[in-house]
Amino acid sequence: SQTIHQWPATLVQPVGSPLSLECTVEGTSNPNLYWYRQAAGRGLQLLFYSVGIGQISSEVPQNLSASRPQDRQFILSSKKLLLSDSGFYLCAWSHRTFGGGELFFGEGSRLTVL
């Protein structure tokens, strides 16, 4: 069966510090991969999605970046965090051939920037 894991689950970072969130998927190949963010009291915002290694599409301008160094690995990064980067970050995957309809989400990473 397929599983998705992301880490760390919780982190507190000072403004201006770097960020690295990692997500891996097991039990499937060639998935579509996604990073979403949910700010406190708000809906889910799509940040990045990827249809293959090295292929990243950015949905909103920001100081975050994403990379996909391996087929089932998706990394969210920042060189310098802002207060507004605080939120609940969710990684998700979908079958490539099935399309984007059915998403499977990870457990989430809660980031607090102080």
Place this chain on the structure above:
Amino acid sequence: DAKTTQPPSMDCAEGRAANLPCNHSTISGNEYVYWYRQIHSQGPQYIIHGLKNNETNEMASLIITEDRKSSTLILPHATLRDTAVYYCIVQNQGGSEKLVFGKGMKLTVNP
């Protein structure tokens, strides 16, 4: 932008059916209706999806109107654990699409 409209919140008594409405008046012929829910501090969970016909699985039933401009998610016997934010989404199936989540609807199941 989300292509669906949902009421912001709804209450339901435990053990009763919860009927969650969604309007998607601009849905196109090749777009599916998807439902997800998000329990507090967890990632969203897929519930069900459909194109034209009504669908049922172990979690819920999805009723889509004949003109496909609206749908209803039915939880037949709501429990306290069904308290969550429910998202109704329309989306093409196939390719490199991305799901756009709106604000959803908060369902509170009361004892």
